[in-house]
Amino acid sequence: MEPNKIAPLILLCxxxxxxxxxxxxxxxxxxxxxxxxVATTPGSLxxxxxxxxxxxxxxxCKDFTAEMRIATxxxxxxxxxxxxxxxxxxxxxxxxxxxxxxSPAEDTNKALLAIELPDQPTQGFAYLxxxxxxxxxxxxxxxxxxxAKITVQDMLGMELGQYDHGAGxxxxxxxxxxxxxxxxxxxxxxxxxxRIVGFFREKDQNxxxxxxxxxxxxxxxxxxxxxxxxxxxxxxxxRLAIEDLQQKLKVKIETRRIEFDRGLSDNLFTEARLKSIIxxxxxxxxxx
Numbered sequence: 693m694e695p696n697k698i699a700p701l702i703l704l705c706x707x708x709x710x711x712x713x714x715x716x717x718x719x720x721x722x723x724x725x726x727x728x729x730v731a732t733t734p735g736s737l738x739x740x741x742x743x744x745x746x747x748x749x750x751x752x753c754k755d756f757t758a759e760m761r762i763a764t765x766x767x768x769x770x771x772x773x774x775x776x777x778x779x780x781x782x783x784x785x786x787x788x789x790x791x792x793x794x795s796p797a798e799d800t801n802k803a804l805l806a807i808e809l810p811d812q813p814t815q816g817f818a819y820l821x822x823x824x825x826x827x828x829x830x831x832x833x834x835x836x837x838x839x840a841k842i843t844v845q846d847m848l849g850m851e852l853g854q855y856d857h858g859a860g861x862x863x864x865x866x867x868x869x870x871x872x873x874x875x876x877x878x879x880x881x882x883x884x885x886x887r888i889v890g891f892f893r894e895k896d897q898n899x900x901x902x903x904x905x906x907x908x909x910x911x912x913x914x915x916x917x918x919x920x921x922x923x924x925x926x927x928x929x930x931r932l933a934i935e936d937l938q939q940k941l942k943v944k945i946e947t948r949r950i951e952f953d954r955g956l957s958d959n960l961f962t963e964a965r966l967k968s969i970i971x972x973x974x975x976x977x978x979x980x
Contacts, residue, residue, distance in 0.1 A: 737859065737861075738860075738894065738897050740857060740860040740873050743871070743873075743897045744852065744873065744890075746897075747852070748852050750782075750926065750952070751926060751927075753952045753953055754781070755779070755780060755781040755782065755952070755953060755954060755956040756778075756950060756951065756953075757777065757950070757951050757954060758947060758950040758951075759777050759794065759947075759948045759949040760775065760776055760945060760946065760947060761774075761946045761948050762776075762943060762944070762945050762946075763943070764941055764942065765941070765942045765943075766940060766942075774793065774796065775795045776791065776792065776793050777791070777794055779791075779956060779961075781956045781958070785809070785810070786807050786808060786809050787808040788805075788806070788807050788961035789808070790803070790805055790961055790965070791804045792969060797976075798977065800973045800976070800977070801821070801974050801977060802970075803818075803819070803966055803969050803970055803973075804818060805963065805965075807961070808854075814830070814831050814854065814881075815828060816831065816833065817829070817966060819966050821970050821974045830882035831851060831882050831883050850885065850888060850904065851881075852875060854877065854878055854881045855875035855876060855888065856877075856878055857874065857875045857876070858874050860873040860892075863891070865891075869893075869894040869895070870894060871891070871893075871894050871897070872891055873889070873890045873892065874888075874889050874890075875889070875890065884906075885904050885905060885907075885912065886905070886906075886907055887909075888902060888903065889902065889903040889905075898917070898920055898927065899917055899929075901914065901915060902914075902915040903915075912938055913934060913935065913937060913938075914934065915932060915933075916933045916934070916935075917929055917932050918930075918931040918932050923947075923950055923952075924952050924953075926952055928947065928950060930946065930947050931946050931947070
């Protein structure tokens with residue numbers, strides 16, 4: 693697999709942490725199209741802050757490990773896929789994420805460590821084995837693979853905790869009542885996307901879709917929740933679809949396996965482990 697193919701796939705690893713858990717109880721299959729949104733009569737709305745907090749923290753879970761599969765189709769009809777693992781741990785003073793590629797084998801030397809701190813920009817870390825150098829990178833950092841570009845924020849699931857948001861408004865799409873919430877970047881957070889618009893189903897407060905905008909105000913990506921399933925008593929995104937408008941890429945993402953609250957060690961989220969994982973992968977690839 694060539695680098696220009698792998699890059700758009702890694703870009704969408706973010707979707708797991710953006711959408712892998714939420715509140716509510718009923719499983720949902722939710723094909724939403726581009727039909728016009730119509731504002732409805734104001735009334736008592738769900739608490740947007742609590743709704744978003746449940747989603748960001750996966751309804752208060754301590755940690756999770758997930759394996760995902762991504763299938764893509766570009767504008768020429770060419771298809772590809774990748775599998776990756778995300779480990780995330782929530783603590784009172786930080787949220788730590790370790791992301792690594794499982795397959796294809798030639799890309800298992802790709803990994804990212806990120807530490808999200810309250811009221812501070814996220815600290816991302818990459819390791820360059822050829823230079824034996826650890827690199828610190830911001831959320832808006834572009835990582836290029838030939839003709840494709842991704843950002844650290846893409847890989848971390850949009851970092852919704854780094855945004856301010858409004859109280860939301862009730863809108864209607866194809867007869868379904870949704871709560872529309874606008875997210876705006878907090879000052880000095882070094883984010884790639886200053887604005888995100890989210891839509892949540894009023895009946896269960898589960899996420900339905902997201903629209904992601906760039907600094908020029910253009911719509912960059914559409915994220916649509918396709919299926920929510922109950923896994924280990926948690927409502928979890930099982931399938932979603934993404935349309936990357938800039939790279940003309942259609943993506944389907946499936947949760948292959950996810951486990952919550954397994955007591956992940958802090959040692960999994962260190963610079964030493966990042967170096968070890970990448971060096972070991974490089975050594976295996978060199979021996980092939």
